[in-house]
Amino acid sequence: MNFQGRFKLGLLALAVFGFLSAPAIAALEAVSDDIPAAGDGSDPTLVNVSLANGLPIWYEDEMGLKLAQCLDQGVLLADGESVVDPCNIGMTFPQFPPSLINLSRLSYWEASAAFNYLSTPDSETGAEQGGFALLVLRLAGEGAGIGALVEGNQAVSSRIRLRIDLPIPGTYRVTHPFGTVDYEITDPGRRSINQTQDVGKLAEDVQNFLVAMNNRVDFQMPGPVDLFSPDEDEGPFGAIVNQDGRTVGPFLVPTLEFNPADFMGRPVMAANGDLYIGLPFDAAVPPGDVFQPVTPGPDAVNFFRIELLEDGEGNTPGPDGDINGFFLNVANQTQTLETDLFQVVGKIFDDGLNVAPVAPEVTVGLLKGRSVVDIDVFAGVALDALDSFSEVNVHGINPMAIALADPIEGVYRRVDTNMPFLTQVETLDQGTIRRITRLASGQSLFRYLPSQAATGGDTFHYVVQDTGGLISAPAAVHVLIEDLQVERADFRVKTGKWQVSGTTDQPLIGEVANSLTVYAGPRARLSGTGDTAMTGQVALSAGAQAIDYRLVLDGISPQDNITSVNLHVDGAGQPVIFRLCGNPFIFPNPPTCAVTDGRLDISRDLTDFDLLFSGTLGVLDLDGAIDAIFAGNTYVSVVNSGNPGAQVRGNLETPVISSDVSINEGLWEINGRTQVLPGLLPNVTVRSATGVQTYSIPVRLR
Incomplete structure (x- = not known):
């Protein structure tokens, strides 16, 4: 969860002097596929993981609740109207889907509490005192140690994190659903208590997905120097925030029945039938946080509480509850801060009958x-x-x-x-x-x-x-x-007759005869909408090292100002992959859109250097761009800053000259008339039924 306090109160300091005892409880029972946390059959090499990211499919708590990887975005609820984000996903690029290369954390379960508070103002200066308190409880997949979540470094950890601002020195008791700890604070201020216990995240825990389900009792007390040593037990991956190194569990879930009016309660059903234990965010734009009551932890605690037991001089609360006139919670005139509202995340695993899928050949x-x-x-x-x-x-x-x-x-x-x-x-x-x-x-x-x-x-x-x-x-x-070759490509201008022939070393695909399709070179007719008379053409010829193009645009009026002509891939965001003309001083330094007598006429080639990266449709290199062009997934647009209401564009197409061309002992040929003309840049390509397509072959006009 992302929380931010509105108070900044000095420097960090922490000294832990004691903790209370309680029985250890293994509250997480099993991981996919039914590998137990401990005992017979507890073998980490048998855990079933997702082939998408290498992390377990689900975890189960002692109550029998199985939670799956929560990676869903933009989920339509069963009401058919509300769209929500039910998960809390760590991603490097939030605009793209979560995947192995775009995933820093995925949660199986989270329950977080947070609040701001005010204390009695400073007795000497009258300055406002108070702070921000955060509790994070979660079971999540991430990278082991200080490494990233990448192949071979997957880990799952149970986290208990405390970040608490405190206004004065003293002894404080913190209680949460999985433990109670006393802290002696000698240097108050921002994050006076700042501890994170991650069970299962050490470098030695890599790909051992059982560790997060078991209590750890070998944690060391953190010292000032060791507090941020993430590769040691005594760092934030081993800091004690409860009495016995207890893992999280059972999973805390909302106590209310789901109400679509306020998005509180459980279970939450999506339109596709998926179920969630609750929602962390509502359907507003931008979404608001949802906090709600939850079931208790193993010690019957379902709240987050901070108590001031005595101040730094050993003074305890008097008959009126104050300590020399000071109240930690000035609103209630008490030494206690508390909330029983949590923000929760969890997708319920569907444990119904299932059969294995079939992979297509x-x-x-x-x-x-x-x-x-x-x-x-x-x-x-x-x-x-x-x-x-x-x-x-x-x-x-x-x-x-x-x-x-x-x-x-x-x-x-x-x-x-x-x-x-x-x-x-x-x-x-x-x-x-x-x-x-x-x-x-x-x-x-x-x-x-x-x-x-x-x-x-x-x-x-x-x-x-x-x-x-x-x-x-x-x-x-x-x-x-x-090895598909074009040995002849002729077009007779007077008669409109094509003569194209060549060879292939794959006359058969298995036991089925191969066949070919012959295409004319990619081209687009540009036409406008709105108040414009502009029309034009673009033609391409795609080679192994470069894409040649010719751009012709007519009917450009004096009020038009052509700032760029772009080639887009038709996908999410309609990204530009080439600038056919534009500002020559901005990468990739295209030619200027120079207009002469109402006409723009440019001939040039495009190489890998000119490509503007786009992962959509795999346009990562020149071959990827050529594939997108031949697949009909590109278009050309004209940017006219002088007349922004007029839009000129056209889809790139590769017209079919002849299809189902037969192959005879490795030889093939077409010879005949068609309505397709060679275009501004006369060339052809040939596509085999195997999916192989040649680069553009120049056409000889005769």
Whole structure:
């Protein structure tokens, strides 16, 4: 949770001198798949983790409540109107989905309390005194030690954090649902009490997901120097904030029944049937925090309380409750601060019947000589067809949860922890393969890099996992490396006749005949809306090292001021990936949009240097941009600061010259008339049924 106090009261100082005793309770019982916290069968190498991020699917407390990874955003509630964020996710780039490369923390459960308060003003200066108090209780996946949450460094920790501002020296007692501690404060001010106990986060706990469920009794007392030593027990990962190093649990949940009017209570049902223990935020814009009463912890405590027992000189409260006229809580004239309202997070795991998903067998093509191909194993496949929801199957496929696998043994696993490898590189006959994640979409793909001498094809195996943790049997992905050549590309201007021919070394795809489609070069017709007479054309020719283009725009009036012409990828945010013209002094330094006699006419080439990065649709390099263009996912827009109401744009298309072109002993040819013309930059491309597509081939006009 993110809280911020409005008081800043001096420097940090802390001295812990004692703690109260209580029985140790193992209040977290099991982790997926039913691996117990302790006793027979408690084997950390058997924990079932998500192939999306390498963290456990769920945790269960002693009350039988199972909570799943909470990673949902923008959830529509069952009322069909309210959209909320039910989770508290740590992400480097909040504008993108949470994924292994964009995840610093995910919570299974959280309950946090916070408040501001006022004390008696300073007796000498009359200055206002008071502060901010924060209690954070949570079970969360994050990086082990001081490392990031990355492959091979996953950990789950149970956290108890106290951050409390205190106005005067003295002895204070802090009580929360999982413990009671006395503190002797000698240097009051901001965060006079500042402790964090993380059970399960030490570097030695990496990928041991049982540690967070068990009490730790080996914590050392923090000293002034050691307070921020995160790789030692005596640092914030080992600071004592309760009497026995107790882990969190049972999970605290709201006591009220859910009320959509104030978003308080439980359970909360989403429109898709998902259930949450409560909501941390309401549906307002911007969202407001939701605080509510919760069930008690193991000692029947369901509040966060701070008590001043005596001041720094040993004075205790008198008959009226004051200490020499001082009240910690001036509003109530007491030495006690307390709240029983908590902000909660938790997604309830659906423990219904479930069956394993099916991974589709995939065949993809790679043009010989091209450096890389990104493979979407779900392209053109309905996920529900692979793992249909029903009364006996409550979990569907998690498209982020894919992993390379041995065809017999299944997922590749680490020798030391038995946890799955998620992103490691595997060497195949003709190249290498590894899983990647696209930042902007969160999509998991397999990236195949062929060797320089690669020919023929390669095969690797993979598995998919559903949201319940079940994993499919391994399925094959066949990579066909096709040597597809265009040896002739002619267009006879007078007759409108095309003559295009070439060769391929893949006449068959398995036992099925391969076929080809021949396209004219990418082009867009630009037209306007609003008060403008501008029209134009853009044509592209995509090569291995550069994209040539020609831009022609006519009908530009004196009041128009063309500041840029941009090529966009059609995805989230409609990002610009190339500037065809614009400010030459701003990266990537395009040519100026110079207008002569009402016309803009520019011919140039675009390289990797000109590319404006966009993870959407995989536009990470020049080949990614070419793929987006050939897929019809790009458009061109004109920015007219002189007439902003007039918008000029056009979608890039690659018209089909001929489809279903047959192959005869590796040879193919088209010879005939069509309505498609060569365009401003005459060129053709050829696409095979394997998915392989050539770069643009210049057309000879005859």
